[in-house]
Amino acid sequence: MNVAIYCGSSFGNNKIYEESTKILAQKLAQKNFNIVYGGSLQGLMGVISNESLKHNNTVTGVITHDLVSKEIENKSITNIHKVHTMNQRKEKMAEFADAFIAIPGGYGTLEEIFDVIASAQLGYHKKPCAFLNINGYYTHLIEFLRNSVKEGFINKLYVDMLIVSDDIDEIIERISNYNAPKDKWEK
Structure with missing residues (x-):
């Protein structure tokens, strides 16, 4: 199984991230869940890729030529795919992945996970979408989504289809049994 990890190119303000x-990374490697991610060596992106490699996991990166020119490409990973646009990057990552996990990150992380969630809602794929809620990072976002249901x-x-937990083992288990x-327009 290939799991796309969406995460920050920063470390955040707390070592827990x-x-x-x-x-x-360790637990995904133990389950033979390979990593697909944005190809960078920066922040949590570098952590997920380098830690996965330490555990002999396969790591596939998808990065834009523009970001390569900024010298943030992780050249140590197993496979790298270079594309021209961020949209191509998202498409390629979604194509390679069997599941998606968002860990803490910023606008890019949110945009990537919501893109695959919207595609799941419309039935374009049947792959699980998860939020690893480290340190309560996504708690307010999930509350917002529940309010969107209410409204x-x-x-x-x-919203119920989303896998949300601060427990990595629970996320892996729920992805495995998803x-x-x-889909939204299915009768």
Whole structure:
């Protein structure tokens, strides 16, 4: 199984983010879940890739030529795919992945995970989408999504389909046993 990891190119302000990312890499390697990620050596992206490699896991990166020119490419990973645009990067990562996990990050992380969540809602794929809620990082976001259900903008089914936990083992277990809901327009 290939798991796309969406995460920050920064470390965040608390060591728990880096520590939990290392544990995630270790546990995914133990389950033979390969990593697909954005190809960078910066921040948590570098942590997930380098820690995965330490545990003999396969790491596939997808990075834009522009970011390569900024010298942030992790040249140590197993496979690297270079593309022209961020949209191509997202498409390639989604193509390679069998599941998606967002760990703490900024706008890019949120944009990437919401892109695959929206695609799942529409039935373009049946792959699990998860949030590793390290240090409560995604708690307010999940509350926002539940409020969107309450206000009638998201069907509860598509918030319930999300795997949200601060427990890495639970996330891995739920990804392994995931059953996708019907798509939004399916009758």
